[in-house]
Amino acid sequence: xxxxxIPYSSLRVKSKNKFLNQTKEFILFKPRTRRYDAEVFGTLxxxxxxxxAPFTKEISLKINSNKPEDYIFQEKINKYLIERAGLREGPIxxxxxxxxxxxxxxxxxxxxxxxEIYKIDNPxxxxxxxxxxxxxxxxxxxxxxxxxxxxxxxxxESTLSILGACHGLAKxxxxxxxxxxxxxxxPIYYDGMFFYKEKNLCEGAQKLDNKFFFSKDVVEHLxxxxxxxxxxxxxxxxxxxxxxxxxxxxxxxxxxxxxKNFKKYKNVTEKKSFDFTETKKDLNNKSLDxxx
Numbered sequence: 001x002x003x004x005x006i007p008y009s010s011l012r013v014k015s016k017n018k019f020l021n022q023t024k025e026f027i028l029f030k031p032r033t034r035r036y037d038a039e040v041f042g043t044l045x046x047x048x049x050x051x052x053a054p055f056t057k058e059i060s061l062k063i064n065s066n067k068p069e070d071y072i073f074q075e076k077i078n079k080y081l082i083e084r085a086g087l088r089e090g091p092i093x094x095x096x097x098x099x100x101x102x103x104x105x106x107x108x109x110x111x112x113x114x115x116e117i118y119k120i121d122n123p124x125x126x127x128x129x130x131x132x133x134x135x136x137x138x139x140x141x142x143x144x145x146x147x148x149x150x151x152x153x154x155x156x157e158s159t160l161s162i163l164g165a166c167h168g169l170a171k172x173x174x175x176x177x178x179x180x181x182x183x184x185x186x187p188i189y190y191d192g193m194f195f196y197k198e199k200n201l202c203e204g205a206q207k208l209d210n211k212f213f214f215s216k217d218v219v220e221h222l223x224x225x226x227x228x229x230x231x232x233x234x235x236x237x238x239x240x241x242x243x244x245x246x247x248x249x250x251x252x253x254x255x256x257x258x259x260k261n262f263k264k265y266k267n268v269t270e271k272k273s274f275d276f277t278e279t280k281k282d283l284n285n286k287s288l289d290x291x292x
Contacts, residue, residue, distance in 0.1 A: 012076075021055055022084060025076035028061065034072045035193055037243045041254045042163050042194035043074075044238050049225050051156055052177060053189040054081055057242035070244065077188055082177055092188070094175045148185060149212045156187035157208055158218045162261045166202035168192025195257060201265055214269040226262060 011028040020026065029039075039056055046053040054075045062068040075081060079089040160168050167173060168191055175188040206213050225231045232255065240246040 011071075021057070021073065021075065023055065023075040023078075023080045025078060027074050027076060028059075029072040029074060031058070031070050031072050034074070034191075035196060036072075037239075037245065037247075037250060038194040038254060039072055039074070040242050041235075041239055041251070042165060042192065043189065044235060044242070045163070045258070046159065046189050048231065048235060049155075049159065049222060051159060051189060052081065052085055052186055055084075058244045060244060077175060077190060081188075087177065087179065087186075088181065090180050091178045092175060093178060093185070095171045095173075149208065150184055151215075151217060152184065152186050154208065154212055154215050155218050155221065156189075157206060158213060158215065158265065159222065160189070160192055161202035161206065161213075162222075162265050163192070163258060164195040164202070164261070165189075165192025166205040167196060169202060169205045169207060171207075195254065201261065201268075210272055214265070214272045216269060219266050219269050222262060223266075226259060 010030050010033060013026055013028060015024045018024075037058060040058060043053040043056040054077055056072060056074045059071055059073045060068045061071050077092060082089055082092070157169060160166070168189060173191045175190050176185040177188055178185055235255075236248075236251050239251050
């Protein structure tokens with residue numbers, strides 16, 4: 001397991017009193033398990049274009065009497081991340097991967113892959129009947145959250161694919177915040193492995209049909225950011241603040257790959273995309289099956 005090493009492996013940490021980087025719970029990942037500084041670059045970019053992503057930075061840490069080691073500090077996905085994004089605390093839903101792994105470990109013949117089973121990731125939230133009703137309502141709202149064709153979900157899947165974070169599109173890595181006010185799910189980034197697959201826009205890992213994956217409104221949204229020189233400057237400034245190396249060549253490499261993949265996505269979109277401009281409101285209220 002690449003999370004296990006001597007003297008310390010990746011660690012889950014919970015602070016009883018103090019806040020560290022605006023959170024009390026976080027994970028210290030061994031850098032190789034999150035593709036080193038690519039995790040910092042990717043989470044920063046996602047946050048800046050409007051996608052929920054945990055605060056992430058590189059740190060050097062000395063534990064007990066051992067020599068200092070490098071770690072990726074990443075906040076746990078909980079109410080602090082949600083509230084910092086200007087949203088009210090609500091249910092966080094994730095794919096229940098126990099059934100996924102049991103299918104392989106026990107080598108069962110049952111076709112579990114076809115079942116969409118989710119669980120609440122912040123069970124302490126549901127501590128009274130009102131909040132319990134929100135949880136049940138959130139789970140009942142969509143039969144297939146991953147294939148939701150809302151702008152937020154299309155934006156999430158397309159942007160992760162542009163960043164080569166195909167691993168984050170897998171069912172067992174998907175997490176969602178349920179916005180009870182607007183009655184919709186907002187995807188949360190987790191475990192994407194940025195730039196692991198830099199070509200083909202995560203072909204084979206996509207959950208959406210091509211007509212929804214290649215979306216003009218997503219291109220228009222991202223184009224605003226990628227054409228803004230101030231956006232790139234601020235991204236670079238924050239990247240330098242949250243990485244230990246502060247390597248401009250490395251930043252340029254990650255930025256150029258992002259832009260290259262975005263241009264590829266844009267070119268394909270101009271040929272294949274479904275136009276959401278006139279029917280966007282209607283489509284967001286329909287399931288994928290209804291549209292198809």
